Amino acid sequence: MAKRIDVSGLSAYYGSVRAIEDISLTVEPRTVTAFIGPSGCGKSTVLRTLNRMHEVIPGTRVEGKVMLDDVDLYGAGIDPVAVRRTIGMVFQRPNPFPTMSIYENVAAGLRLNGVRGKSDTDGIVEQSLRGANLWNEVKDRLNKPGMGLSGGQQQRLCIARAIAVSPDVLLMDEPCSALDPISTLAIEDLIAQLKNEYTIVIVTHNMQQAARVSDRTAFFNIEGTGKPGKLIEIDDTPRIFANPSQRATEDYITGRFG
Amino acid sequence: MSSDTPPVLAEPEGQAPEPVRARSALTEKAGLGDRAFAGSARAAAVFILVIMAAIAGFLIYQAVNAISQDKVNFLTSFAWDPDGNNTNGVPTFGIAAIAWGTLVTSVVGVLLGAPVAIGVALFITQYVPRKLGSFFGYIVDLLAAVPSVVYGLWGLLVLDRHMSGVSKLIEDVLGWIPMFKTNGTYGSSMFTAGVVLAIMILPIVAAISREIYKQTPREQIEAAYALGATKWEMIRLAVLPYGRSGVTSAVILGFGRALGETIAVAMVLTTVPGLVTRILQPGGNTIAANIAVQFGEAFTTGRQALIASGLVLFLMTLIVNYVARLVIRRSTNKAGA
Incomplete structure (x- = not known):
């Protein structure tokens, strides 16, 4: 559970276009790290390299190292499928499987991991839904379609689905950008709880959100269109928002650009 | 229907933009071209229906005529000798x-x-x-x-x-x-x-x-x-x-x-x-x-x-x-x- 991520010299490409260049950063276990920065700065790309989702898109490629504790995720003999089983991901738009019930959605990852027994599955499904603060709302309709839930509930369902397989790390790609403020608050509360068990990395456009939920904040920026995104700085969140060491960070968080 | 179409949209496309005309856009009825198009589309639709009805009527008439002469059950019989070639003309x-x-x-x-x-x-x-x-x-x-x-x-x-x-x-x-x-x-x-x-x-x-x-x-x-x-x-x-x-x-x-x-x-x-x-x-x-x-x-x-x-x-x-x-x-x- 809850492992450290150590990124060094990471670059990622879409075809011949370099999206991010020479990123190095560390994510401590049981912390929330927020990635902020203007659109197109590559923060989502960095996130997607952490569980090897980047390479799902044809023609993409990654250079550099991503260490999960002492294992290089891009090392020889590493199976990207296994990487994704240990590093869970939640997406911008809630994406429960539309033909599946609430129960089946949470159990989907378990089935991939070969969990078959009904009582085992029942227990983990309940535990995951409780962990995602959704159990009380759905316990009477576990067999109803996941798509019947509200947007915020769907997103919590996706979080339950992600934590059901007990990942080491949880990646969240703008998890609240499609949600209303109340649902956003519910997710943020949930992140604060999940932090006790998981290493969490969250990409967000919302700087208040980064300030509210994260322990550390990484600011990414891009010099211009077509240029690769770079990490400007990473530091404790209060320091980034109160007294950043880079001018560009200060300009961004004070709303002078972006 | 032409009455649902806002008159502004009823203008034929592909023409150079014209200056706003003096007529009131709110009261103007659909143009002649629009009405002609709606009419011809409706005529085509009706024509298809008429043809289909005619075909169906003809086929059903013929079929009923044959089935009424059939000496065995049309739905359950395995035989196919409607002209009675082997049964002295009995279909x-x-x-x-x-x-x-x-x-x-x-x-x-x-x-x-x-x-x-x-x-x-x-x-x-x-x-x-x-x-x-x-x-x-x-x-x-x-x-x-x-x-x-x-x-x-x-x-x-x-x-x-x-x-x-x-x-x-x-x-x-x-x-x-x-x-x-x-x-x-x-x-x-x-x-x-x-x-x-x-x-x-x-x-x-x-x-x-x-x-x-x-x-x-x-x-x-x-x-x-x-x-x-x-x-x-x-x-x-x-x-x-x-x-x-x-x-x-x-x-x-x-x-x-x-x-x-x-x-x-x-x-x-x-x-x-x-x-x-x-x-x-x-x-x-x-x-x-x-x-x-x-x-x-x-x-x-x-x-x-x-x-x-x-x-x-x-x-x-x-x-x-x-x-x-x-x-x-x-x-x-x-x-x-």
Whole structure:
């Protein structure tokens, strides 16, 4: 559970276009790290390299190292499928499987991991839904379609689905950008709880959100269109928002650009 | 309707923008061109309905005329002798045998063709790079451009020779089921016809399935991958459920095509009178093939009887399509979409 991520010299490409260049950063276990920065700065790309989702898109490629504790995720003999089983991901738009019930959605990852027994599955499904603060709302309709839930509930369902397989790390790609403020608050509360068990990395456009939920904040920026995104700085969140060491960070968080 | 259309939008497109005219845009009636277009579209629609009603009326009249002279039950009889060639002019005909043959050949065609078509669609959309995929898609589409009669010739002259081995194997393994027993001869059978039909419906089923699978939402695919799904697991979690209703309707559409396919089946089958239940040995007949083969030499009652059988085929296709709609409606309800 809850492992450290150590990124060094990471670059990622879409075809011949370099999206991010020479990123190095560390994510401590049981912390929330927020990635902020203007659109197109590559923060989502960095996130997607952490569980090897980047390479799902044809023609993409990654250079550099991503260490999960002492294992290089891009090392020889590493199976990207296994990487994704240990590093869970939640997406911008809630994406429960539309033909599946609430129960089946949470159990989907378990089935991939070969969990078959009904009582085992029942227990983990309940535990995951409780962990995602959704159990009380759905316990009477576990067999109803996941798509019947509200947007915020769907997103919590996706979080339950992600934590059901007990990942080491949880990646969240703008998890609240499609949600209303109340649902956003519910997710943020949930992140604060999940932090006790998981290493969490969250990409967000919302700087208040980064300030509210994260322990550390990484600011990414891009010099211009077509240029690769770079990490400007990473530091404790209060320091980034109160007294950043880079001018560009200060300009961004004070709303002078972006 | 023209009255619903805002007058501003009623202006013909493709003309240079005109300055705002003095007339009030709020009270202006639709222009002459607009009314003429609406009128001609309505006339075309009515014309189609009239033609269809006329055809239906003619066919039903002919069919009823033949059936009223039939001395055996039209729906349950296996005989086909509407001109009474063997019964001193007493018409005896029923569609049971040929309807059975139609169903059997089509079911064989779908059972063999649909899985291959779905496999082809999955391969093209999920497994090969996009450029290669569209090339493969083009090749499969070419299958649809081959005329029926060529499939018939190929089925008769080439495929049928090679079917005896397969048929014998099936008989050896499954011969304890009456349907797969033979009299020792193979070929020109309903099974061969089914294989030809499988190839003929493959392009349409593959093309529709391909278009559906291609539209699987990126979010669903990524949701599966992010859970640690392999490619095949991703397909099972995201692609197949997304495409299920559409692909089901594609398969049923293929079934409908197989039901109505005429000339290839007529060329492959060695027709024998009466009901044929053994699908591996020569024999069997379908409604469409029966019409094609018999029409030239049929007299008045014979032609009318063939028209009646055509109506039955039409009804079968209608039911098949209706079932397809039911399937689609039920699965979309379940998806909650």
